[in-house]
Amino acid sequence: DADNISAGTLAVARGGTGATTLAGAGLASTPAFLASLSGATSIADSTSTTVVFNHNRYDSASGYDNTNGRWTPGVAGKYQITTSLRAYSFTCNTMRAEINISGSLWAGAYDDVSISGDSINVSAIAVLGASDYVTVVTYQDSGGTVSLDYSSGSLQSWFQGFKLIT
Secondary structure (H helix, E strand, O other): OOOHHHOOOEEEOOOOOOEEEEOOOOOOOOEEEEEEOOOOOOOOOOEEOOOOOOOEEEEOOEEOOOOOOOOOOOOOOEEEEEEEEEEEEOEEEEEEEEEEEEOEEEEEEEEEEEOOEEEEEEEEEEEEEOOOOOOEEEEEOOOOOOOOOOOOOOOEEEEEEEEEOO
């Protein structure tokens, strides 16, 4: 019934005596993680740079490494991967955000940054093996070294992923 589903349990059978959690029935969107920037990250001019999100906000399976910016799911499956990168006090002709899987481009977007605070967002579904790793790479051509926007209290530049229920 609706009360059980909203409470995260599922009756084993109508009128049955047992129940299981949604996760126990294989209906969990895990592994999952969310990482963000809580400090300045320098992005050199006209150079592709892996973004290392240093604030691990949530990580159900300890798959995100905040020393190299890699997330390894540990479980094969279909995943929703998303990133948002926000320009901090700079403008440029081209700012690019990419989602890379095991070192190869999977999805990306680019645009000009005409107003400081503009964001580039990328979201894609990917089929990952247990040992594949996902990173975010960025590029900008402002003419100098710049920083992505960050905050310890809110999400300004971030990276997340979760397993889809299939």
